[in-house]
Amino acid sequence: MSGVERKSLLAGGTRTRLVHAGPTEASEAVVFVHGNPGSADDWVGLAGAAAKAGKRAVAFDLPDFGETIAPAGFEHDVPGYAGFVNAARTELGIERVHLVLHDFGGPIGLVWAAMHPDAVASVTLINTGLLPGYRWHILARIWRAPVLGELFQATATRRSFRFLLNRKEPRGLPREFVEAMYDHYDRRTRRAVLALYRATDDPGGMSEALVQLFAERQVPALVIWGEHDAYLPWSFAERQRDAFPAAEVHVLPASGHWPFADAPETVERLLTEFLAGSGGEASF
Amino acid sequence: MPSTDSHSPIIGDRPAYDAVIVGASLAGCATAIGLGRAGLRVAVVEKQPDPKAYKRMCSHFIQASGVPAIERLGLLEPMEAAGAVRPRMHMWTKWGWIQAPPERAVRGVDLRREILDPMVRAAAAETPGVEMMLGWSAERLLRDGGNFAGVVTRNREGEERELRGRLTIGADGRDSRVAELSEVPVKTFPHNRIAYGGYFEGPLPRHFPDGLIWFLDPHWAAAFPTDSELTFYAAMPTKERLPEFKADPEAALVKFLGNVPEPPPIRESRAIEPVIGKIDMTNRMRKPVAPGLALIGDAALATDPLFGVGCGWAFQSAEWLAQSILPALQGDELLEQGLERYRRRHRRELRGHAFFIHDYATGRRMSPAERLIFSAAARDARSAELMEAFGTRQIRPEQMMPRALPRALAVNARHALAR
Numbered sequence: 001m002s003g004v005e006r007k008s009l010l011a012g013g014t015r016t017r018l019v020h021a022g023p024t025e026a027s028e029a030v031v032f033v034h035g036n037p038g039s040a041d042d043w044v045g046l047a048g049a050a051a052k053a054g055k056r057a058v059a060f061d062l063p064d065f066g067e068t069i070a071p072a073g074f075e076h077d078v079p080g081y082a083g084f085v086n087a088a089r090t091e092l093g094i095e096r097v098h099l100v101l102h103d104f105g106g107p108i109g110l111v112w113a114a115m116h117p118d119a120v121a122s123v124t125l126i127n128t129g130l131l132p133g134y135r136w137h138i139l140a141r142i143w144r145a146p147v148l149g150e151l152f153q154a155t156a157t158r159r160s161f162r163f164l165l166n167r168k169e170p171r172g173l174p175r176e177f178v179e180a181m182y183d184h185y186d187r188r189t190r191r192a193v194l195a196l197y198r199a200t201d202d203p204g205g206m207s208e209a210l211v212q213l214f215a216e217r218q219v220p221a222l223v224i225w226g227e228h229d230a231y232l233p234w235s236f237a238e239r240q241r242d243a244f245p246a247a248e249v250h251v252l253p254a255s256g257h258w259p260f261a262d263a264p265e266t267v268e269r270l271l272t273e274f275l276a277g278s279g280g281e282a283s284f
Numbered sequence: 285m286p287s288t289d290s291h292s293p294i295i296g297d298r299p300a301y302d303a304v305i306v307g308a309s310l311a312g313c314a315t316a317i318g319l320g321r322a323g324l325r326v327a328v329v330e331k332q333p334d335p336k337a338y339k340r341m342c343s344h345f346i347q348a349s350g351v352p353a354i355e356r357l358g359l360l361e362p363m364e365a366a367g368a369v370r371p372r373m374h375m376w377t378k379w380g381w382i383q384a385p386p387e388r389a390v391r392g393v394d395l396r397r398e399i400l401d402p403m404v405r406a407a408a409a410e411t412p413g414v415e416m417m418l419g420w421s422a423e424r425l426l427r428d429g430g431n432f433a434g435v436v437t438r439n440r441e442g443e444e445r446e447l448r449g450r451l452t453i454g455a456d457g458r459d460s461r462v463a464e465l466s467e468v469p470v471k472t473f474p475h476n477r478i479a480y481g482g483y484f485e486g487p488l489p490r491h492f493p494d495g496l497i498w499f500l501d502p503h504w505a506a507a508f509p510t511d512s513e514l515t516f517y518a519a520m521p522t523k524e525r526l527p528e529f530k531a532d533p534e535a536a537l538v539k540f541l542g543n544v545p546e547p548p549p550i551r552e553s554r555a556i557e558p559v560i561g562k563i564d565m566t567n568r569m570r571k572p573v574a575p576g577l578a579l580i581g582d583a584a585l586a587t588d589p590l591f592g593v594g595c596g597w598a599f600q601s602a603e604w605l606a607q608s609i610l611p612a613l614q615g616d617e618l619l620e621q622g623l624e625r626y627r628r629r630h631r632r633e634l635r636g637h638a639f640f641i642h643d644y645a646t647g648r649r650m651s652p653a654e655r656l657i658f659s660a661a662a663r664d665a666r667s668a669e670l671m672e673a674f675g676t677r678q679i680r681p682e683q684m685m686p687r688a689l690p691r692a693l694a695v696n697a698r699h700a701l702a703r
Contacts, residue, residue: 170501171378171545227503238527249528252543253500253521254378266543 004048009060012087013071019044019059022051028096028121030275031089032059035103035128036193037185039066046100046260049268053275055098060088062108064192066184076195082112089119098275100124103232103257104196106131107203113219114210122220124271127229127257129240132207136197137231139164143197153190158182168230169256177261207243214243221247222274224267226255248274301327301415302613304434304449306422306462308332309339309401311581311598312455313408317357318606320411324613327447328408329437333419335409338401341562343481343518343592345371345495345508348390349677350596353603360393362403367511368395369493373672376498376545379662384672392596392676394493394510396483420445425452425465431576432466451609451619452577455602458568460583468574473567476647477504479589480529480537480561481518486553489515498544499658502649504590505541507548517541517550520590522647526563533559565589567642572601572630573623580605584630587638588645593677597634604629636681653689660692663699667691 009018019040022029030050032043043059050057062081063070074080085108089097098121101109106128113120136144143149156164161182166172214221221244225237237251250270252259260267303319305312308330316326330337346354354360364370372389375382383389409416420437426448427433434448454462463470489496489507498505503521510516519540521529529536537559541550565588572584581598605626612622650658661671667688674684 235524250539250543251525253503253505253540254498254545263543263545266545266547270543 003051004044009088009091011060011091012084014063014068014074014084014087016040016060016063016068016088017066019047020057021047022054022056024056025093026056027093028098029056029058029089029092029094030098030100031085031094031109032057032100033085033102033105033109034059034062034065035105036196037065037181037189038103038105039181039184041066041180041184042102042260043100045264046268046271049272050275053272055275056094058088058092058094062105064188069188070192075199076192077199078107078111078196081108081196082115085109085112086116095119096121098122098124100126100271101128102126102260103128107200107206110210111206114213117213117217120217120219122222122274123214123244124222124224124274125240126224126259126267127226127232129223129236130207130210130243131204131232131236132211132239132242134204134232134236136203139231140197143194149194149198153194156185156190161185168228169258169262170226170228170254171256171262173256173258173261177258211243215245218246219244220274222270223247223249224259224270225249225251226257226259226262227251227253228256231257299434299448299450301325301434301447301449303327303451303453304329304447305453305455306435307455307457307460307581307583308405308408308416308418309455309457309581309598310404310595311583311602312453313404314353314357314599314602315453315455315580315606316408316414317411318603319610319613320408320413322606322610322614324413326414327417327449328414329417329420329422329435329447330405331419331421333440335405335418336402338397340397341479341560342397342595343506343508343516343589344394344397344400344510344595345506345516345592346393346599347593347596347676348392349593350599351391351393353596353599354393356603357407357599359404359407362407363393363395363400366395366399366403368393369509369511370394371493371495371509373675374491374494374496375671375675376496377658377662378501379659382658382661382668382671384669385665388669389672390676390678392495394495394508396510396512396514396516399511422456422461422465425462425577428576432574433576435462450576450613453605454577454579454583455581456583458582458586460570460579462577463570463579463583466574466577468571468577468579470568470570473569473642473645475565475567475588475645477502477520477522477565477588477590477645478526478529478561478563479518479520479565480533480559481516482534482537482555482559483510483514483516483557484550484553484555485514487549488513489548496548499650500544502647505544506592507541507550508592514556515548515550515553517548517553523563529561533561562589565645567638567645569638569642571627573627575623576619578605578609578623578626585634585638588641590645591641591675593637593641596677600633601630604633633680637677640681656692656696657688659699660688660695664691664695667695
């Protein structure tokens with residue numbers, strides 16, 4: 001993707017991979033937070049699109065995802081990762097943030113936003129968000145189970161990983177996307193996944209408090225949800241309006257859990273149009 | 285439009301009409317034209333007084349299967365002169381586009397009902413022997429012994445007229461009053477999708493004038509170009525999507541079609557009239573005959589609009605009925621023989637299609653066999669041709685399956701090995 005640079009960034013004691021596009025020094029930026037399993041690579045296309053729309057765009061590996069190693073003592077839980085997001089954006093000199101979140105990047109990014117509401121310019125939720133009443137999907141329940149989770153991770157081969165990821169994807173995911181994801185799914189990441197899920201007992205637990213906080217602040221929001229998501233049901237898409245009453249909600253009828261991979265043009269269009277219309281004018 | 289007030293319900297002891305048709309839409313008028321041209325006397329009763337009345341909730345798409353019947357009625361040329369387009373079909377599936385080779389693909393015909401309905405009605409009214417009674421609705425059915433023998437009609441002023449006919453024909457649509465009064469057996473099949481659509485002006489979809497369909501499994505969307513460079517955009521999602529469509533039909537339609545893969549240019553287009561929707565589309569399959577009575581079009585089989593078969597089947601069933609009963613109405617055989625011939629024809633041509641359509645109308649996802657056939661059609665030209673012939677109702681399921689299934693197995697096996 002032209003205009004997208006890859007760098008490294010030291011933030012909070014973690015040296016992470018950085019995907020960067022657009023004006024380097026801008027204090028307002030689109031910050032992408034990936035999910036599980038994911039990495040900064042997930043966002044290369046969208047970062048380029050955001051840059052073309054005139055925005056600074058940054059994406060980074062969360063510690064122990066992608067090719068990034070967490071420092072000793074890193075807490076693999078939502079507050080720990082939210083702290084890392086804050087360290088990264090501080091290091092990058094970003095004061096106003098257009099959050100773009102996917103999957104587990106949702107709780108991480110939203111907790112960060114709740115801790116730094118004045119820095120939030122807008123929120124884009126891609127198959128994630130506040131999940132009141134949500135019960136973990138089957139894979140998460142396996143990961144959360146002692147022994148079973150370790151056994152599952154230890155026996156995950158490239159073939160089984162490919163099968164599981166594509167199992168309920170309506171169009172199938174691009175081969176290179178899945179292969180790159182597995183390449184990053186090393187022992188360190190597998191352990192981090194177990195720790196993160198085990199530290200998150202109730203994925204919808206904080207919803208009520210966050211709903212109130214965001215709703216009061218009228219945060220501009222875009223919600224994109226692949227309708228065939230096997231992990232996070234699309235019925236949560238409309239419910240994001242509880243927290244973001246003016247949210248623009250798009251349920252993509254032929255997409256699954258990774259719309260930016262199976263419908264990249266659509267997601268790029270929706271995101272760039274949204275960013276163009278929410279140019280840092282949030283009412284904080 | 286010529287019409288007449290000179291009704292003579294009984295001529296001696298003989299019914300005044302050979303056929304009394306209730307409903308002056310596509311099927312009723314097509315039957316009237318067929319019978320009138322054969323020298324028979326036909327009354328057509330229509331509750332709408334306006335000769336320009338038309339069916340609003342319709343995609344207007346006429347599958348290729350219906351085109352020969354339209355041509356035989358002499359309507360194809362006038363339709364084309366009025367701006368009708370002749371589309372082929374392109375179907376998006378998650379395996380890719382299904383497109384029959386252009387030189388082999390058959391073409392349907394698309395003309396807005398706003399133009400088509402008055403045109404067909406005028407053609408019927410101008411046919412010798414056809415009397416058009418607009419503004420009259422069917423109140424009761426007349427009986428002669430065990431046979432139906434015409435209808436009692438009433439106009440908006442409350443005046444009633446008795447129209448006796450040797451054959452009574454219900455062409456009054458999905459909620460047929462004639463079917464209800466005659467108490468013919470009916471089977472219903474649930475429908476779990478909603479339908480919203482409307483005409484837009486703006487950039488033409490690619491492959492114009494061809495129709496584009498998205499099988500989003502379980503949802504469905506379409507772009508059907510038509511006359512005047514307009515495009516009918518339609519969405520048929522399952523009922524879970526109803527709240528957003530109810531809240532703002534046009535915005536929901538634009539968003540839905542704007543977010544399908546390889547979307548049509550609906551976001552750059554403008555609706556020329558309000559987007560309208562239909563929520564209850566319960567499929568109804570009625571026995572198409574009773575003593576002295578026949579049902580045609582939606583009155584006989586009101587099926588899922590998703591497959592765009594309603595208009596075509598209206599013309600086709602009208603033709604089947606006219607052909608079947610002509611010998612009887614001309615005195616060469618008993619009426620029940622002609623009706624039985626029509627029943628068998630209707631059943632043979634449509635029952636298999638209806639079975640598959642009703643099954644899919646539940647809003648379910650594709651079955652493994654369907655996935656096999658659709659995926660093969662996206663990968664193989666011959667399979668696409670078969671799928672297209674089936675989808676445009678050129679061939680019946682029992683003609684398609686024995687050819688399509690083995691080929692689909694082979695195509696997909698080759699595809700798997702090549703990966």
